[in-house]
Amino acid sequence: MKKKTIGERVLTGVTVIVILVIWFMTTKLGLVDPKIVPSPQSVWDALIDIMQNGYKNYTLFQHLGASMNRLISAFFSAMIIAIPLGLASGYNSKLRAIFEPIIEFYRPLPPLAYYTLLVLWMGIENESKIALLFLACFAPIYISCVSAVIKVKEDYINSAYTVGASKMQVFLHVIFPACLPDIFTGLRTALGVAYTTLVSAEMVAANSGIGWMVLDASRYMRSDIIFLGIIIMGITGILLDKSIQFIENKIVPWKGKE
Missing domain, CATH: 1.20.5 (Single alpha-helices involved in coiled-coils or other helix-helix interfaces)
Structure with a gap:
């Protein structure tokens, strides 16, 4: 980039x-009306107050930590499974035929539509939220990997075979490196989708987390805390995305220079 x-x-x-x-x-x-749009000073005062006294029995870092724990656990779980499965599906059309209908069925569904089922199966604790975020992350990563493998130029693959490379060597040294830019794009997309889903899930069923804090503050017309929560969510979202971009720049320095 x-x-x-x-x-x-x-x-x-x-x-x-x-x-x-x-x-x-x-x-x-x-x-x-300051109840609708609080001043920057009142938002700052709310930040100081929550930093010192917490909000509803949890400190600000505990709320943020609860959200990040759910998000990162689901994101890395999805990444570990979706990347190899997506690459393998892109490489093998029969494998793709097995998993594609499942992914294409649930991918367009609003995550909260099936969150109720996950809550019934796993309860309202972290397990159901992590499962929801896992599913939200999985589809974008899987699809980006499949698409990346499919669009690798045949010339690259044939050239590798010409010099005597095996299928495994072609995959590791030709296909996988060529797919890395699209894989990182999928990771960034998945993280954004998962963060949005996380906040929605915390607003539905939770007792901690940044999303829950914003929803609870809305019940008491605490617009200063609502604005604070939104700002924190925006900043953490940017930092997470920048972290992936930083890793991408180190691993895929050739992106955009083809």
Whole structure:
């Protein structure tokens, strides 16, 4: 991925500053009800209060930690299973014919549609949420891997066979490296889908987590905590995505340079 130029970084910074200034001025001039749009100062005060006293028997880091534990556990479980299965399915059409109907059936379903079943089967604790997030992660990763293998150029494969490479060597040294850019794209997509699903799941059935904190605060019209939770979710989402991009840049330095 092409790195941002200094000018692009400045534009990004200016955009953030403009948004903050509009937010500050709107609340400072009293253009909106503070119960609907809190001031930046009240959101900051809410952050300090929750950092010191926690929220509903949990500290802010415990709420965030509960969410991240669910998300990361499901994400890595899906990654470990979906990547080799997706690559194998892309390489073997018969294997793809077995798993494709299952993936294509549940992939378009809204995750919360079958979350009720998972809660009935596994309870409202972490097991059902991790299973839900696993399914949310699995489909994007699997599909990206299958697609990546299918679109590998035949010339690359035939050239490897010409010099005497075995099927395993072709897979490890030709197909797999060629698939890495698409695999990371699938990982980024899966993480975004899973984070969205996580927050929704915590709002449905949980007693901790950032999503639950936002929902609970809404019951008491605590817009300062709602804004704080949304900002934290946005920042952590960006950091998680940047982490994958960082690893991708180290492992796939040739991406975008073909």
